[in-house]
Amino acid sequence: MLALLVWPTWLYAIDASGGNYDMTKCLIGASGINQVTSADYSAAYSVGEDVAGTESSAGNYDFVSGYFSGYASGYTGTFTLLSATVGTNRILQDGLQVGVPLNATVQLVFSNSLDPATIANGIQINMIMNNLGQSENDAALWTSTSDVTGTTITISPQGTWLGNTVYDIAGTASLRSIDGFALATSQHVQFITVLDPHQENVVLHPVPIQNAAPATGAANASALNLDIPPDTFSDYAYVLVSRDPIHNPLQVNPITLQNATQKAQATGGAYETPLALAEIVAYNEQNQPMSLSKPANLAVTYSGSLSTVSGMNVPIRAATLSLWTLDSTHALWVKMPDSQLSGTGLLGSVSQFSVYALMGSAQSDASDVYAYPVPWRPHGPNAGTGLGQTGTDAGGITFSNLPSECTIKIYTISGDLVRQIQHSDLTGPVGQEPWDGRTSGSSYAASGVYLWRVNSGTDGKNGKLMIIR
Numbered sequence: 086m087l088a089l090l091v092w093p094t095w096l097y098a099i100d101a102s103g104g105n106y107d108m109t110k111c112l113i114g115a116s117g118i119n120q121v122t123s124a125d126y127s128a129a130y131s132v133g134e135d136v137a138g139t140e141s142s143a144g145n146y147d148f149v150s151g152y153f154s155g156y157a158s159g160y161t162g163t164f165t166l167l168s169a170t171v172g173t174n175r176i177l178q179d180g181l182q183v184g185v186p187l188n189a190t191v192q193l194v195f196s197n198s199l200d201p202a203t204i205a206n207g208i209q210i211n212m213i214m215n216n217l218g219q220s221e222n223d224a225a226l227w228t229s230t231s232d233v234t235g236t237t238i239t240i241s242p243q244g245t246w247l248g249n250t251v252y253d254i255a256g257t258a259s260l261r262s263i264d265g266f267a268l269a270t271s272q273h274v275q276f277i278t279v280l281d282p283h284q285e286n287v288v289l290h291p292v293p294i295q296n297a298a299p300a301t302g303a304a305n306a307s308a309l310n311l312d313i314p315p316d317t318f319s320d321y322a323y324v325l326v327s328r329d330p331i332h333n334p335l336q337v338n339p340i341t342l343q344n345a346t347q348k349a350q351a352t353g354g355a356y357e358t359p360l361a362l363a364e365i366v367a368y369n370e371q372n373q374p375m376s377l378s379k380p381a382n383l384a385v386t387y388s389g390s391l392s393t394v395s396g397m398n399v400p401i402r403a404a405t406l407s408l409w410t411l412d413s414t415h416a417l418w419v420k421m422p423d424s425q426l427s428g429t430g431l432l433g434s435v436s437q438f439s440v441y442a443l444m445g446s447a448q449s450d451a452s453d454v455y456a457y458p459v460p461w462r463p464h465g466p467n468a469g470t471g472l473g474q475t476g477t478d479a480g481g482i483t484f485s486n487l488p489s490e491c492t493i494k495i496y497t498i499s500g501d502l503v504r505q506i507q508h509s510d511l512t513g514p515v516g517q518e519p520w521d522g523r524t525s526g527s528s529y530a531a532s533g534v535y536l537w538r539v540n541s542g543t544d545g546k547n548g549k550l551m552i553i554r
Contacts, residue, residue, distance in 0.1 A: 207260025248281025
């Protein structure tokens with residue numbers, strides 16, 4: 086006969102047949118735990134159950150109950166953070182959760198029950214970027230509660246989280262499971278809270294923080310800085326940015342964007358092509374669109390130098406850059422009159438959120454055109470291409486600082502046309518064009534003084550040069 090005695094969490098089975106192995110101990114609910122048993126399976130214990138006593142040569146097994154940890158005696162291991170849930174409304178911007186309410190809680194679920202005594206030091210919560218977009222590393226104040234299993238803890242701010250602030254929650258090796266194991270890796274949970282309308286807020290895109298996913302957008306997409314004055318929003322809000330609204334629009338119709346660009350190219354040629362796009366929208370905590378009650382300051386930086394902009398097949402002179410905004414009603418790009426260059430960026434004031442473009446135009450200014458070397462003496466004692474030298478046959482005479490599209494005409498002193506050259510930044514070096522010293526009939530121009538004229542269509546400049554053979 087087999088009798089069962091049941092205590093909380095443990096089950097003992099007593100073999101009343103009178104055999105030497107009369108008791109088996111197992112953990113209720115420990116399905117799947119490997120068992121170590123005697124040869125005839127009349128005695129067994131769970132792996133991890135420390136057994137006191139030894140097996141005698143006579144086959145007698147004496148053992149004493151021990152604490153069941155879930156792991157074999159002497160085992161060392163780790164545990165992990167399985168999931169993290171911040172608030173109830175998950176809104177992502179390039180992998181970073183945004184728009185988190187100031188009273189939101191954070192739920193962390195671990196693979197093992199936690200040692201409550203290690204939670205305070207084992208979890209670190211820091212503010213790593215403040216509402217003005219400045220890097221910080223200040224500890225946040227928080228409290229936590231655990232569920233009955235000890236695997237899930239809920240973190241609450243002490244008071245509220247700060248507005249438009251990036252928080253970083255990290256589990257460290259100081260965090261221990263109830264078994265004494267350390268957290269496997271230093272895992273991070275990051276989020277940014279809603280904008281407090283009563284303070285100044287700076288929105289950066291991409292957000293310059295560690296562990297952030299790369300911002301999505303075109304390869305030549307620029308960085309964005311939006312400075313929003315206090316009381317610009319009527320409610321708590323969050324801002325989203327798409328740097329590729331053609332393929333990942335927030336609100337705009339991509340066809341409208343394409344039509345606007347085609348119209349710009351029809352009037353300004355290939356030069357009036359958006360270098361970078363940014364669609365900006367704002368929502369309140371109910372996910373309803375928000376508008377601005379006063380202007381905000383927008384800064385867009387671009388990749389390249391102070392003279393040209395990189396990332397485009399079309400060479401754009403930085404001096405021609407402006408911020409443009411989309412008129413969705415008429416599918417037109419409208420130039421923002423107050424935008425201005427500042428280093429490798431543009432500044433402008435915006436009164437509404439829309440799609441903005443960094444766009445240039447053809448350079449038409451001919452006032453800085455010059456020719457070198459003058460005189461051109463390719464066979465003289467100081468011939469060469471170095472500073473102060475008089476040039477070579479291969480190098481010819483170079484016209485520099487040319488408009489993007491222009492015509493170069495070279496005349497004799499008596500006014501006869503010697504050569505006409507068409508320059509385009511699209512097909513040659515930006516702002517430069519060589520003359521090989523030959524006439525339109527391909528013969529060498531004779532020694533003497535020549536006149537030149539550069540016309541851009543809206544501007545022009547005259548000059549002289551000399552050839553010494």
